[in-house]
Amino acid sequence: MKIAIASGKGGTGKTTLSVNLASFLAEQQEVVLVDLDVEEPNSGLFIHADLIHEEDTFKMVPDWKEDHCTFCGECQKVCNFHAVIQLGEMIMVFPELCHACYACSELCPTDALPMIPKKMGKLKHLKNNRLHFIESRLDIGEEQAVPLIKKTQKYISEQLNGSFIEIYDSPPGTSCPVIEATKDADYVILVTEPTPFGLHDLKLAAETMKELKKSVGVVINRDGIGNDDVFQYCENEQIPVLGKIPNDRRIAEIYSQGKLIYKEVPEFRLALEKITAHITTLCEQQNHS
């Protein structure tokens, strides 16, 4: 069972929900928490576990061999990402823009662009009792999150058996990294705030997930501020509201200390119990089908 925790808007509480839900579930069963917000992973601030594996991650990028090149311009033409630029009798490669699709390399008639590995980030695997925590972090200056998200998912499918519940802390927004982080999920939880801004970005996220044919539920964070429009929207769209986290200064204080909230705030634990009940039903349905 793979559950992605996403949102349109940033700062709605994806990480707060991810780390608390994963830790809460891990009191009873094996859980894998994965931080796929590789541009700014922060789940690790809240997870105290032992490092059991660490590796550099690489993506393949073209490397120009001047003496093989006939300056035909095919590489520049086929690159959708402007990562290969021809200036007369010179080819410039921008590895940070490269999506590692191999088109330039494969289509080069003279093999002047062989692919070579380039380090893009680091993957860490930590473990604390029943909780596995995987964090990938993109190197500074790297622009492409998608190759690292793919690598991370590959690591999980190879190293960790599918009987775990997997919780994916996803990047914000609705662009490529979010698609990559949610496309294999069995269920997507969208975290939002009951404000006009929260609603605006929730709509974008919900529409994106509809396009991906994902079943979704909403968790409302900072309940008590704003207005009822988010609730109304969920009702109209028939999206279940799985839980509500109150707007409470205690939560902010505990968060700022890097601690788990459900252990100290009963209302938060209650919200997690409701979400867990929903997930358990989904798991049972999945096992039956």
Next chain:
Amino acid sequence: MKIAFTTKGTTWDAEMDPRFGRAVYFLIYDNDKDELSHYDNSDASNDAHGAGPKTSQKLFELHPDVLITGNGPGGNAAAVLEKTGIKIYVGAGNMTAKEAFEAYKNNRLKAI
């Protein structure tokens, strides 16, 4: 000598576009022939990434001697432009193309 301006329109009265990679137009003035032409670069606004190198490559093909723009190119674009030998002047983001040309002639723009 050919001078390229990043602009939002196609005449001397057009506002300058302060951006380089996603500039809407290049207005090209050929000083020797006293001719004004333009290149439509509006495609670049559709690119999530890589607008800088792409636009720089286009500018290379247009081969002006001088580029007059606003904020100046970003890192990737600057890396390409450096190879083209085009002289770059910045700080004309809030002017019209005409005003930017006057400012250039009077050495009021910053070379980078």
